[in-house]
Amino acid sequence: MSADNHTHHIATAKQLWTVGIALVILTLLTVVVSNLPIPSPLDIIVALSIALVKAFLVAAFFMGLYWDVKFNSMLLIGAVVFFILMVSVTLLDTLYRDDVVPSF
Amino acid sequence: MANHSATHPAHVQHHFVDSDQQFESAKMGMWVFLVNEILFFGGLFTAYIVFRAWYPDLFTQAAQELNKLWGGVNTIVLIGSSLTVAMAIRSAQKNQKRGLELNLLFTIILACVFLVIKYFEYEHKLHLGIAPGSFWNPTPEILAELSHPKANIFFSIYYVMTGIHGLHVLVGIGLMIWLYIRARKGHFSSEYYTPVEITGLYWHLVDLIWIFLFPLLYLIE
Amino acid sequence: MEAVKTSEKTTLQVKRFKPSENPTTNFFTEERGLKAWLTTVDHKKIGLMYLGAVAFFFALAGFLAIALRTELWTPAKTFIEADTYNKLFTLHGAMMVFFVLVPSIPAALGNFILPMQLGAKDVAFPRLNLASFYIYLIGAVFTFIALFMGGFDTGWTFYTPYSSDGDSATVIWVTLGVFILGFSSILTSTNFMTTIHKLRAPGITWDKLPLNIWALYATSIIQILATPVLAITILLLSLENIMDIGIFDPAKGGDPVLYQHFFWFYSHPAVYIMIVPGFGIISEVITTFSKKTIFGYWAIALSSLAIAFIGFLVWGHHMFTSGQSPVATTIFSFLTFLVGIPTGIKIFNWVATLYKGSIDMKTPMLYVFIFLFLFSIGGFTGIMLGALSVNIHLHDTYYVVAHFHYVMMGGTLMALLAGLHYWWPKMTGKMYNETLGKVAATLIFIGFNMTFLPQFVMGAQGMPRRYYNYIDQFTPFHQTSTVGSYVLGVAFLIILYYLVKSLMSDEKAPANPWESRGLEWQSTSPPDLHNFDHTPVVINKPYDYHRPMEEFQLGLAVEHNGHGEAHDVDVKETEQENS
Known part of the structure; x- marks a missing residue:
């Protein structure tokens, strides 16, 4: 570095x-x-x-x-990885629900 | 630390050892901030993806109301402004004061063009009653096209995403004007151009976000 | 004279700088007056201002807690109306979480200690650091505006539709306050990450970073990745209130469970934002008072990062009963068990550090033991709550209330108290009364368990949280709990008393009262405005208690520009001279 x-x-x-x-x-x-x-x-x-x-x-x-130094690329990649985690784990719920939007 | 400040150029703050350390720190700090920005927009993209997965028909139907042509023009305008920012940094690195000023000026102009086009797009939609949230009141003809019961949600997402992006463009214009004034005063040189560099990073991120917004909102068939 | 750069290592000429016991100047004396404090960019002053603000909000929210407990003395109304009760517990939760726990250790103690442990003169962006403090205050003002407009009773989680219909004006104010607060933690963590990467003194390689720094590093990562999601959530919630955009509000076609996903994507990692810096303090204090190298340095350092990572994938365990899909529930439950592993690794390593150490039971160490005891209970009950079937029974009962108080108060706050007592002489140059310190610690331990242990029992028997009334069978538990909260209140008053008294006294604390090897202790007490009057050089690992103290007091013999270059290289072949 x-x-x-x-x-x-x-x-x-x-x-x-x-x-x-x-x-x-x-x-x-x-x-x-x-x-x-x-x-x-x-x-x-x-x-x-x-x-x-x-x-x-x-x-x-x-x-x-x-x-540039590699670490800045790591920051960008890290951000994207965590975004993907957020989407995919949320989809685990929303795609597999019994009721799409729970009604109260 | 008197012996320290003697060797320090004026732009280096006292707690840094040298100009490079300050430059690298500022750049890393900006990248960390960009991580924030990505996850900030990430929340919106998540909402988008969740609703699109639930109601694919809604998105195909509602996207017809968006104008592909102007969206495309705006994409090219933003790419152009990214190019001029990159050129501005290059000018600063090469000590070309005139080039730096001109490129910053081009960037400001292109960013304004983007916002003007955006304004007309919004204006057109609001005129048809395609407005966010409680202002949702489409004309009967539009309502016939937008038969999906959740059409308002697509446009809520559209307005929030493009609105927050537009806000970032506005902030970017402010920063560019600030840089332009400082460049006129001769604050930047190949030795010190940190603000130009990190504002450039911010501006490219605004461009990056739009690169994804454009196909996701406008180009759904 | 000069730094000779070989292939991997730089050789630096160093000499010993023994910290002066009676400094003529320090950061208190060099910039004086109210204006100097309010406009300072010195990380130490900003840290102390944060400490003051956090203490203020803690007192306020703690007072609310005592009022709430007093109301629960009888099954029906004691002295507060039901609506007021709802507003008070919301305020207690929101203030403790957003104004106390999140900024407490990083922004107050961390701000003070982090640059010193790195041998830096300041954080990387001192002006942003000051800005973060003012942003924090502005966020507080917004919350108070909401309070004066009549308060809010949504619970600290602001769940839709509670927060999207009803009195939306106050919700807008308080959520904007939280939005603004988020910027404050973003700025602090950006600063910390950059400082740790770019401003380390010569010789501090990654394997020589104090564990407190590793913990703050992990915390910063979580804050940077999670806080912006809170920001967008809060923004969407505000838009929901202002113009009914219909993303979260079920009445407008939105999905309230999506709000919970967004909210907990921040707020679950946020509990690690609160507890991980506490882990850092425990590592520091436990080595200092055992006079022993930490056991499993890398295990502790990396488990912080592991917690930071896994902590992002478990948020759904707050939503087991919300109607989310069974697939998600199962996966979240599994991942929740996983997060216990790195935490367990830490506990075992700390206990192993104690083994055959020469343990000195000073007040900070006492808090470490309280921490280990209470946090273990908090952790184990968390594992129980993570089990799906058990969770259905215990969800939204006092069991959950007791669990998170054991983790947050028994964990974070005990660590904060340990750190506060540990670094108090460094921060102020004064020493508190040790006997009173031990008395207060004992009272806190007794009061805490009296308050929250009965709540586990009540919760298991079905007492729901946030209820104003309860059935008679719970009266003895509630009353024990209330008495316990009074004991806690008294203990905190004692702490306040002896800390203030120590400030008034003329007696000075030595530069290194605990004989610690930490770099922050090799400066005067209180430190100089620029922390050290030399550039420190580090050749040993931070907890090498078997090495003589002289080797921890080295600095560059001649000031030169090699500081930045020597960052990632070892310092070797040092010549020692006495100063």
Whole structure:
């Protein structure tokens, strides 16, 4: 960790523009794909996969995680992991209930 | 600790040993804050997922009321602003004062464009009576399209998610203006650009959230 | 003179800095006056201000508890109306949880001790630290506004639909107060995490971190991951009250159980936010007063992190009777048993630390023993409550009330008292009366068990919690409990008396009255404004009581910029000179 302290990585303009353009293309792609007749669970998976790729590009290059100390990436991944835990454990209840919304 | 302060550049606070330690601390602190932000929005995404799993038809039906075109334009606007922020940091790192100012200015403009588009989207929906919570009062034609009995809940989620995101954009604009003023005064250089860097991180997170909001709200078929 | 950097280790020139017993200046004398206190960014002053505020709210909420217990003296009305009773127990719970237990150890003691144990001059973001204190106060103001608007009777959990229909104005105020408070703990934990990572003195590698720091680290992780979820929950609840958005309110098509999931995703980890810092204090005190290396350093350090992790997956055990799916209930019950394992690991390691130690029964150590006894009872009854079938019977009875008081008061508060007595001479430079300290500790032990042991029995026999009236058969239990609460009240007054008296006295405490090896004790009492007048260097593990004291009093011989670079490397080949 201490060794990289002195090198603040400077991304080149070309790198940043490439990432920016890739993000725009992916945005257009996700809109196009949403208009195709893809069956139900698959369309969500495709849309989320594209979003994940976009998120990866932003986090790795715009936010500089690719060049940064590993711990900051761990923080981001940790946050996502705990979010997934929260969703999946909540779904264990909401998906398997006898009554969807308990009535009183 | 007199011998300490003698070697300290002006921007380094007394409890740090050197500029790098301060920079790395600030950046880590910001990342920790972003963890907070992710779980803050995470709660909303959880509500979204739970309700979508319960009522898939509701989401397909209600999403038709959202305008894909303007949502897409806004996505590209935000991506553009992320790019200009990244360029602003690069300018600061390379001591390009003019570049830093210009890129911050572009960012502010793009963020404002985002909010203006958002405003017109809201305005259009409110006009049709598609309003959150107790203001829910759709016109008969709209009601015919939104036959699902829980349609109001989709729009509650929509308004809360985009509203809180919009609030973050607003805060971001404030921060960018603050950075712009400081940049004009020549506060930043390749030696010290910590505020630009960490505000940039915040701004990219706002972009990241929108990257997920867009397909989840607008692109449901 | 210079730091020679080899492949892995840095060699630093060090010399011994023996803390002065009679410091001419300290952090009290260097910045004086009310304005200096209110605008200070010094972590020690902020910690003390937090301590004062926490003590104030504790006194207030404790007074409410005594009023509630007095009301329960007779089965029918004693002196409070039923509606008032509902508001008072809500207030007691909300204040104790959000204003006392959550900030008590991290924000008050932790703020003071954490940078000192790391050999840092301050936390990483001192201004945010001060901001967190003011945010805490603003949150308190909001709650008081709700109080003056007529109070709220939702229970401290703000369950929908109790909180979404009825008198929504006061609920909005108090929930906004809690929302604001959340920012205060977020700022504190952000500060702690960054400080632990970036501001350690030379030589403090991860295996040399005091266990108190590990505990605060685990706490910070929980706070950072859980508090934002509380924030969004509270925000949605406020929106539910303001404009009926219908996510939680069943009348508008929402799901009240979803609210409970959201709420307990924060509030279950929050009980670990309250107890884990207490574990840290116990580890510190138990080694100091056993004069012995901690048994199972890594087991204790990592079990804190394990608790932090598993603690996130058990929230549903608060909801066994809420109508959640049987699948979820079963899994939550299983995970609840799991969380007992790391906690058990800690208890066994502490007991093993005592083995063949030279135990010195000073007041802080007395509280540690009280902690071990009470917390074990609290923990075991928690396991019982985690069992599905038993839970159906005991849910929402006094058994639950007794359980969480054994954990929260018998655990967190006893640890807080241990830490307060342990660090009191360091924080104030004054020593309290040891005899009175022991008397108060004994009274607390007696009073506590008198108050809460009968509640286990009542609960098992079916006395529901939060009830204003009860049937006659419970009268003796309730009356014993009430008397016990009075004994507790007296004991706390004694503590207040001798602590204040010690402040008034001229007698100074030595720099290291307990002969502790901890880094925070190698500074003067009270410490200098910048904690140490040198940069400390650490070569031993924090509990190496077999090493001579000199080796714990090292600092950089020459001030130079090597501090930051030496962070993650060992310090070796030290040359010692006497200062």
